[in-house]
Amino acid sequence: VLYVSFGSLAFVSGQQIEEIALGLEDSGFPFLWVTRPNMMYGQSPNFSIDFLERVKERAYFVDWAPQLDILAHTSVGGFFTHGGWNSTLEAITAGVPMLGWPYFSDQPVDCKCIEQGWKVGLSLHDDDNAPLKSLVSRNVIKTKVEELMTSNKFQDKVNEWSLSSIKASIKGGSSSNNFLSFVESLKSHP
Numbered sequence: 001v002l003y004v005s006f007g008s009l010a011f012v013s014g015q016q017i018e019e020i021a022l023g024l025e026d027s028g029f030p031f032l033w034v035t036r037p038n039m040m041y042g043q044s045p046n047f048s049i050d051f052l053e054r055v056k057e058r059a060y061f062v063d064w065a066p067q068l069d070i071l072a073h074t075s076v077g078g079f080f081t082h083g084g085w086n087s088t089l090e091a092i093t094a095g096v097p098m099l100g101w102p103y104f105s106d107q108p109v110d111c112k113c114i115e116q117g118w119k120v121g122l123s124l125h126d127d128d129n130a131p132l133k134s135l136v137s138r139n140v141i142k143t144k145v146e147e148l149m150t151s152n153k154f155q156d157k158v159n160e161w162s163l164s165s166i167k168a169s170i171k172g173g174s175s176s177n178n179f180l181s182f183v184e185s186l187k188s189h190p
Contacts, residue, residue: 023141097154
């Protein structure tokens, strides 16, 4: 299953929603799509009855989802995300490859790390790695989703990073030790 969620702040045009929907349909993969009520510049996405009928056996639409629980589910094989820092870390920790589609702020850098740095997925971006300013076609979305969902290289890499993140956070790991050191420094400097 491909999990699709673009965070709580991104807004998408009606035309782009349609291209995403048709790209997901054309990819052939089942998907769970978080379609926030205000996602389309203050409006809910409105899908055609024909589209909903064509994908009814492999698509599910919700206006909110418990992201950590979904990413931890063994059926999830990919995450189509805005590439926000929290979503990126949650996916890496859960061992889920990503297709990043940055909008603003830290997201372009995060998506560059997803694709080029950590090699745990792909990214949709302009040539200068800036957020896309033009419409992303259904064919591009279909191709990227297919590559993400069928390539073992992304799953292998994200599994390595997931293991590293788990080791760092357990007692005695680097993140755990750094956190404890920070707490101790706060206690000693009132």
